[in-house]
Amino acid sequence: MAAPGAATDAERIVTRLYREHGAALTAFALKLTGGDRQWAEDVVQETMIRAWRGADRLEPGVSPMPWLATIARRIVIDGRRRRRARPPEVGEGPLETAPAADGLDRVLRKVVVAEALSSLSDAHREALAETVLRDRTVAQAAEVLGVPVGTVKSRVYYALRALRVALEERG
DSSP states (O other): OOOTTOOOHHHHHHHHHHHHHHHHHHHHHHHHTTTOHHHHHHHHHHHHHHHHHTGGGOOTTSOSHHHHHHHHHHHHHHHHHHHHHSOOOOOSSOGGGSOOOOSHHHHHHHHHHHHHHHTSOHHHHHHHIIIIISOOOHHHHHHHHTSOHHHHHHHHHHHHHHHHHHHHHTO
16 A cells, blocks of 8 residues: 555656646647637546546557547537536526516515505496406496496596506506
8 A cells, every 4th residue: 555645656647647748738628628728727637537547548658649639529529518418507696686486576566556456436447347357348348337338438548547647656
């Protein structure tokens, strides 16, 4: 067993590989990643980890650069495939500030609209209820309310104007 802090053969080999080929491998990875320095450095790091795991495959006297370049290229290809397979990431802002659909806005709108409707006269509220809420024609609403068609039209018109003003007052 090696003493604590003593480097294994694989560690010495990878250290030598990085010292001799690290700059060239980084330049190659930069080309593969389209100039993304952080990604290129991650590729080089992962390449060195895989080289450490496969240090027994290295043959003395044979340049390891083609092997390292193949590993780096495969890592970049895998990274691109992974990025295409997953949905786009959320923006830079924290998730705590992202709006969530909790239904509170919908409930608040209902309360504000209900308050605004209650500020209308009974005649205006009834005209709106028959035409808008119950989806009746003006003629049908007039028949139900027992008033002339022109009166329903007038009440709906003025009710909508009053409702708009009431809603604007409430924000």
